[in-house]
Amino acid sequence: MEKNLVIVESPAKAKTIEKFLGKGFKVVSSYGHIRDLEPKAFGVDVENNYKPTYVIPPEKKKLVTELQAEAHKAATIWLASDEDREGEAISWHLAEVLELDPQKTKRIVFHEITRNAILQAIDNPRGIDLNLVDAQQARRVLDRVVGFELSPILWKKIKPALSAGRVQSVAVRLIVEREREIGAFVSESYFRVTGDFLLPDGKTILKAELNQRFQTEAEAKAFLESCRKVSFCIEDIATKPLRKSPAPPFTTSTLQQEAARKLGYSVSQTMMIAQKLYEAGFITYMRTDSVNLSSLALSTAKAAIIDIYGEKYHKFRTYTTKSKGAQEAHEAIRPTYIEQESVSASAQENKLYSLIRKRTLASQMADAELERTTITIDISGKAEKFVAVGEVVVFDGFLQVYYESVDDEAEKEQSELLPPVNVDDKLSMQILTATERFAQRPPRYTEASLVRRLEELGIGRPSTYAPTIHTIQNREYVVKVNLEGSQRKFVAMTLSNGKLSVREKAETFGADKNKLTPTDIGAVVTDFLTEHFPGILDYNFTANVEKEFDHIAEGNLEWTDAIDRFYKVFHPIVEHASSSKSTHRVGERKLGDDPETGLPVFVKIGRFGPVVQLGMANSEDKAAAKPQFASLMKGQSIETISLEEALKLFELPRTIGEFEGKTLKAAIGRFGPYVVHNGVYVSIPKDLSPLSISIEEAIELIEDKRRQNAERFIKGFDEDPKLQVLKGRFGPYVAYDGKNYKLPKSISDPAALTYADAKAIVDSAGDAPKTARTKFSKRK
């Protein structure tokens, strides 16, 4: 029987700490919060000073019972949740729910998981900080009030099952606004001039760029022409030392960004892989906003660096977090044993581990020392100069290990070595080129760059970045797109051997891969919310309420007063936005009138997404013609669709012709464009359109589908035609009545299954979950 019970948040942490504390201590985990506002109701009693209704989620009931039993047996309970607002609340909920005796309960915190830090924490217990707990309650209640009052307005006004919240709505707004900036962007062109110059040795070429850009083709041309009879010579050689410092160790957000840039992982992929590494004990906790390294980490990093690279590569550095609202309950993300170069794990995990290790090492390494040389070339009789810049690494320092990637690749060119030259060297111009360039439009967000922006704004926390990104895609507010880009022409002029030639060339621009763009629903919801709730959608809303939470944490403000002040302003706006009864639907736009019928054509968000509508509903006259509806196609938007494009959509469903005596139709459904023949539906691939698909193409699709079904079929049973053995993406399986069932591993030849075998697989699948549940029920 242990005398001491320590409760931490994470089971992996519990395991480590138990080793340090040894006999007399049992360490268990709360698995995060054990209690929360009731999920299916408002959960806050506005009439009763905002009293929250907390409940234990069903999946936590068993855990709570176990914790209760352990607490009952222990002489002292040590609440060791994280040292931040949420952690303090977790301890408070534990104390309340487990009905802990204050005499026997102690609150401790530590910043690093080392024996010393933990023993020191045990020596310095305190009580639960109720002000901090109240700050958390304010945060929790505010988020509930905002989320649960805004979302229903969207159901009513726009579309069911939508959602809004302090974090997600701002995330969507960022993407909507960026897309509009891109739409409004006018790319102005300019001309940049470069030249190749032959050095006096007669063989070496020096490349340089003119220190001035020209706005127009005429100016650029005039400049080139004026260079026919000038001479060029080296005017100046300047060398400047340059230092580069390493980036700080990883936080959740910077890890997500670098893993996306260097390894191509999505935000959630990175987190899942990191979780595995953490559970295996290879890295420290992966949800953190701190760049701090423990003293132990600093000394082992130092030893490793000196061992591998030598003394002069090491530099002791401490980093401070500058992102808004950081709570620093954990260390930065680092390897637990930095000397370990790789880990026994999957290739993906190893790549991420290696990234973390290199970043950690580099953060404790010396600056890189470079030399930047600038060669200036004089043009006789002219004020403009040609300039060549080169960089040489004198001492690589941390660059030996790691350099941080940047998002836009445009900025990294030039860094090559320059040839040796002397002042006054005469140069022979080989060729001058004036190329038309275009100003870059603002970039679309990637998952990772959106996380970076949210972090800069102090919106969201390390534990919520990945789920937020998931939510806004799940609600279909934003989608990840790959855009082909389009062609544009540009002018390139050259002057060579006294001959000026002007050519027009073409390039692709605007191509994008895996970038976030708003859907019509995202845009309409954002417009609606920013119109009625500019305060909540404000990029500084979170930062402002965080200040309030700080006052509460300091004991200078009652949390219920803070919420009351907010609610008194917020709720009337909710009432107003919800009741404003205009017949005009949110996001609706009239495109014009149908020339054939004279009926008006509208676009708006319908029950199932964006639609075009022909004609108006008439509730008075039941006999009047009902309006016609048609969904927009992929790639079309209610913001940009034209009347002509809209009218075309009403041609669907469209009869293509006859095949085997039955009609062939094309239309767009819930899962996209399709053709249907004799009750068989087949999706239309991207390169064909339901508006134009020919009868031959449609028949081919139907026949392909038949072939596929034939290949999929392994066997059927006379006893019951609904029961089939099929071959799918994950191998053979049993299909029955629209549901699929996995084959047991023991079956090697699915074709040999009898009716009884297959039926048994279907029947036994039903009670599998039940047996799994009883497996863990505690006896005795």
Added chain:
DNA sequence: CAGTGAGCGAGCTTCCGCTTGACTT
């Protein structure tokens, strides 16, 4: 609240942050 290719139709949908399962697909 006007439709879909998935039948009827009543009832539900939703927030943010803290943590891992135990499951398919």
